[in-house]
Amino acid sequence: MYKYDTYDQQQVNARVEEFRDQVRRRLEGHITEDQFKPLRLMNGLYLQLHAYMLRVAVPYGTLSGAQMRMLGHIADKYDRGYGHFTTRQNIQYNWIKLEDAPDILADLASVEMHAIQTSGNCIRNTTSDQYAGAVADEVVDPRPYAELIRQWSTFHPEFSFLPRKFKMAVIASDTDRAAMRLHDIGIRIVRNEAGELGAAFYVGGGMGRTPMIAPCIREWVPIDQMITYSEACLRVYNRYGRRDNKYKARIKILVHELGKDEYARQVEEEFAHLLTLSIEPPLAELERIKAQFADPPFESGLSDDLDRSDPDFALWIDANCLPHKRPGYIAATISLKPVGGIPGDASADQIRLMGDLAERYSFDECRVTHAQNVVLPHVRKADLFALWQQLDAAGLATANLDQIGDIIACPGLDYCSLANARSIPVAQKISQRLAGKARDIGELKLKISGCINACGHHHAGHIGILGVDKKGVENYQLLLGGCEGADTSLGQITGPGFDEDGIVDAVETATGVYLSNRQGTERFIDTYRRIGMAPFKEAIYG
Amino acid sequence: MKILTGNDLKTGAVTWWDGVQWSLHVEDAVDVGEHADTILAREQATRRVNAAYAIEAVKDEDGVRPAHIKDRIRALGPTVRPDLTLKPADPAAGNWVI
Numbered sequence: 001m002y003k004y005d006t007y008d009q010q011q012v013n014a015r016v017e018e019f020r021d022q023v024r025r026r027l028e029g030h031i032t033e034d035q036f037k038p039l040r041l042m043n044g045l046y047l048q049l050h051a052y053m054l055r056v057a058v059p060y061g062t063l064s065g066a067q068m069r070m071l072g073h074i075a076d077k078y079d080r081g082y083g084h085f086t087t088r089q090n091i092q093y094n095w096i097k098l099e100d101a102p103d104i105l106a107d108l109a110s111v112e113m114h115a116i117q118t119s120g121n122c123i124r125n126t127t128s129d130q131y132a133g134a135v136a137d138e139v140v141d142p143r144p145y146a147e148l149i150r151q152w153s154t155f156h157p158e159f160s161f162l163p164r165k166f167k168m169a170v171i172a173s174d175t176d177r178a179a180m181r182l183h184d185i186g187i188r189i190v191r192n193e194a195g196e197l198g199a200a201f202y203v204g205g206g207m208g209r210t211p212m213i214a215p216c217i218r219e220w221v222p223i224d225q226m227i228t229y230s231e232a233c234l235r236v237y238n239r240y241g242r243r244d245n246k247y248k249a250r251i252k253i254l255v256h257e258l259g260k261d262e263y264a265r266q267v268e269e270e271f272a273h274l275l276t277l278s279i280e281p282p283l284a285e286l287e288r289i290k291a292q293f294a295d296p297p298f299e300s301g302l303s304d305d306l307d308r309s310d311p312d313f314a315l316w317i318d319a320n321c322l323p324h325k326r327p328g329y330i331a332a333t334i335s336l337k338p339v340g341g342i343p344g345d346a347s348a349d350q351i352r353l354m355g356d357l358a359e360r361y362s363f364d365e366c367r368v369t370h371a372q373n374v375v376l377p378h379v380r381k382a383d384l385f386a387l388w389q390q391l392d393a394a395g396l397a398t399a400n401l402d403q404i405g406d407i408i409a410c411p412g413l414d415y416c417s418l419a420n421a422r423s424i425p426v427a428q429k430i431s432q433r434l435a436g437k438a439r440d441i442g443e444l445k446l447k448i449s450g451c452i453n454a455c456g457h458h459h460a461g462h463i464g465i466l467g468v469d470k471k472g473v474e475n476y477q478l479l480l481g482g483c484e485g486a487d488t489s490l491g492q493i494t495g496p497g498f499d500e501d502g503i504v505d506a507v508e509t510a511t512g513v514y515l516s517n518r519q520g521t522e523r524f525i526d527t528y529r530r531i532g533m534a535p536f537k538e539a540i541y542g
Numbered sequence: 543m544k545i546l547t548g549n550d551l552k553t554g555a556v557t558w559w560d561g562v563q564w565s566l567h568v569e570d571a572v573d574v575g576e577h578a579d580t581i582l583a584r585e586q587a588t589r590r591v592n593a594a595y596a597i598e599a600v601k602d603e604d605g606v607r608p609a610h611i612k613d614r615i616r617a618l619g620p621t622v623r624p625d626l627t628l629k630p631a632d633p634a635a636g637n638w639v640i
Contacts, residue, residue, distance in 0.1 A: 027552065029589050047593055049616050051554035080626055095626075097553045342622055413612060414620040422615075424622045472610055 001064055001365060002147050002292045004112045011155070012109045015116060019043050020102035027099065042122075044115030045101055048417050052096040055118040056108060060128035060146040060170070061089035061368040068355030068366055070111045075348035078104050083351060084415075085336060085344040087408055087455055088167070089127050089368045090118060094415050116154065121162045123153035123234075127169045129177045130369040133293065134377040136325040139191040142172035144290040145199070145226065148281060151289075152227050159234050163241030164249040166234070167206070179370060179484035181205045181214045182460060184251045185233055187226070190219075197223040203233055203263070204255030207454035211490050212252040217264040225271075228280045232271035236263065296363035296378060302328020306381050312399070313388050315439075319399035321384070330381050332362075334374040334391060335398040335406060339435045340428050343409040344372030346396075353394050361387050370457075371408055373401070403438040404446055404511065405431040408457050412450030412467060413474070419450035421467025421474035422500075429504045434511065441511050444524040447482070460484040462525045463507055464491040476503035480510065480536055481528050494537055506540050513539045543573035543601055546581060547613060548594025556616045557591060564591050566628065568617035569605040607638070614639045 004012070019039070026036040040046075044055040056071070063071075071091055075083045078100045079093040086092055096104065108114055117124055126146045133141040149168060153159065159166070169180045172189035180186035186202035198220040205214025221229045233251075240258075242248040255263045304327055308314035322331040334354060337343050346354070354374055358366035361383050362376035369375060379387060391397040400406045407430065410416065412423030427448055434441070447461030451468075458464035464479035475497040482491030498506055513536050514524045522530070546559035547568075557564035558571040559581060565571070574581055578596035585591045598609040608614050619627030621636045629635035 027589075033586070033592055047549060047554060049612070050556060050619060051549070095554075099552050413615060414622050417612075419612075422621065424620075428622070474611065 001062055002059075002143075002289060008151075009109075009112070012112070012114045012116070015043070015114065016102060016105045016109050019105060023098060023102055038120070040098075040101075041119040042116070043101070043105065044118035045096070045098075046119060046417075048094065049413075049415055051094065052098055052101065053415070054093045054096045054101065054104060054115055055086070056091050056093075056113060056115050057118050057125045058089050058091060058113075058368050059150050060126055060132070060143050061130055061370075062132075062143060063355075063358070063366050063368065064111075065355040065359030065364045065366070067111045067113055068358060069352050070107060070113065072348040072351035072355065074104055074107060075351060082345055082347045084342075084411065085346065085368050085372045085374070087344075087370050087372060087410065087457055088125060089130075089370055090125055091368070092411075094411075119165075120160075121164050121166075122160050123149075123156065123162075123166045123168065126150055126153070127167070127178050127183075127370060129171045129173060130367040130375045131177060131322060131331050131377060132172070132367075133295065134324055134329075134331045135173070135322065137175055138172040140172050140189055140197060141293050142170045142189050144286065144293050145172075145187070145189060145223075146170040147289050147293075148227060148286055149230065152230070152281065159238065162234070162238055163243045164246070164251075166237075166251065168230075174486060176485045176488070179457065179460060179488075181488045182207055182211075182457075182484060183214065185230065186214050187230075189223070192220065199223060199226045199229070201229060201233065203267075204252040204260070206250055206252045207457060207459045208250065209247060209452040209454075210250075210252065211454070211459040212256060213488050213490065214252075215255070215260045217255075217260060217267065224283055224286075225275070225280060228274050229267070229271055231279060232267045232274055235270050235274075236266045240266075296365070298326045298329065298378070299380070302380060302382065304328060304381060306384060310385070312392070312397075313385060316388055316397055316399040317384070319403065319439075320401045324378065328381055330379050330384060332376045332379050332384065332387065333369070333401050334376065334396050335400055336373050336396075337400060337406050337431065338395055338398045339405060340432045342424050343407050343427050346374075350394055350396060353390070353396070357387060357390060371406065373406070400438060402443045402445060404434050404441050404444045404463075405438050406445075407431060408445075408447040408461070410449050410456035412448075412456075416450060416455075418453060419467070420452075420469035421450050421476065423448040423450040423456055423465075423467060426465060426467070426476065426500060426503060429500070430507050433504055433508055437511065437515075441515065442523060444511070444514075445483075446507070457484070458482070459490045460488070461491060462523075462528070463510060465503060465507075468497065470497070474500060476500065478503060478506050478510070478540070480533060481525065483525050492533060494533065495541055509540050510536055543599050543606070544575065544578055544596050545571040545599045545606065545608070546574055546578060546594055546596055547571070547608075547616065548586075548591035551589050551592040554592075558617075559585070559591075559594075568608065571599065571606045573601075604638070611639065
């Protein structure tokens, strides 16, 4: 894992003291809320429905045990005993007091964490593959490159006031587990026939009110020019992005309006210019970072055998564990989606336990996923049963990864001031209604957003649900056919919306159409793509 | 009726204008009629409230009820965590929101 150097730590410490002074001045009335708001947002502090909300950055989703325990400590000391893991690998606290915020940031800084750039029109936390460094299908661990982007983008003076927020993702596998093409910039690290590393750039993706899949604008950028090319992409956007209209200000609109080829041409011009300025970080810095992401000291000669005699344990292995690149190890996902639970929520005790288990069983490392779960990436198979027993005792052993109960849901109208409808109750009802059929249904990614901003990724759900406000009443639109990953697609609306109970019925009906038409090992999305929307619409609307 | 709501500057807690000060309880809210802008400007200047605004509400035998569900959720608390609402001992309290 990356460890802060003196420079990183000084930057974060200085930011804490700067914000402490800004809070003091606000509380004493020296600055107005209009003056203070952009300052607090730059430190991840929003004002939401019930209180201030603090969003803490988890760079590329990676945490140590001590960092995870600190997140539990903050939940207990400053919040109401829980935290909410988000759809961008971060964590949010919903009940923060302004007067406590500087102390929280100081506690975070003590474990090399912060909330910088988790809001505002800047480059946000860079996300990555939650199984980075653990799976065999990657060409290289993508996290050193994500870390390089973190260092480049943090406090970048030119990109602190972009036309809109800017999200980047970095992966290094053909299998995209980070919804890479639904980001402003998605980078896929690739290796050519000569064995050299490069970066494929996908620019102009995103969800929100105008969902778009990012086109590839360059299939190969030499890895030692990745930052320079990123800078060129940002510069063209910063120059020509629509600042006159918030709803047309994301880079996806610019790429769409210019056309991929024209945008790419302008980036190439800027890239050529920037290459003459030698802005790329020295390779020695990348090597310094890479050294900190070296494999942990895996043992050799371990057995791959697992005692599957406990049926619940066997179910959990099959549902939540992924093969590891090294014999004798496995990557285990802790589902934060108990049946009827709140997606992504974990109590302070559960958060601390996950930190302890990461330290004990996974080389002191865990990962937050964009699907609001937590991964222990490097577990010895010999330890897996003991790990599972402790998770089970803490209510953290739900065996439902990528099943219909593993729902991505934004906080919705229960917490969010932007939301038009509640997301969580819908997720809870669907999870309860279909719990008995989930294993039979198999992989089905269901995603719920409480407004058009799409924090719940509804466009990318095999089944997506969008909550809207219909004359003051919550109403839910149903979408089918969305998908993230290598075969990214955007869901299509089935027809008129439903009330809360109606949308649960409609989802159950859709799963029934799938089960009736499934051929062989087809997933829901495969069957949908084969038979199309019509049979679903007919069953749902009659 | 028109009532005023905002958040406490220090704690962020949802508050309601009761005619004299800011209350945590929506049932204390009073009709401000045409005086919303005057009260909001005065109160925000004294930092007794933050991000305040006026909303429509109705008053009946059950008390004051904001017209929009968003403000009813603000008034009570998250519908999915009854234990964190202002009425944790009342399992039916959420019905008032919906």
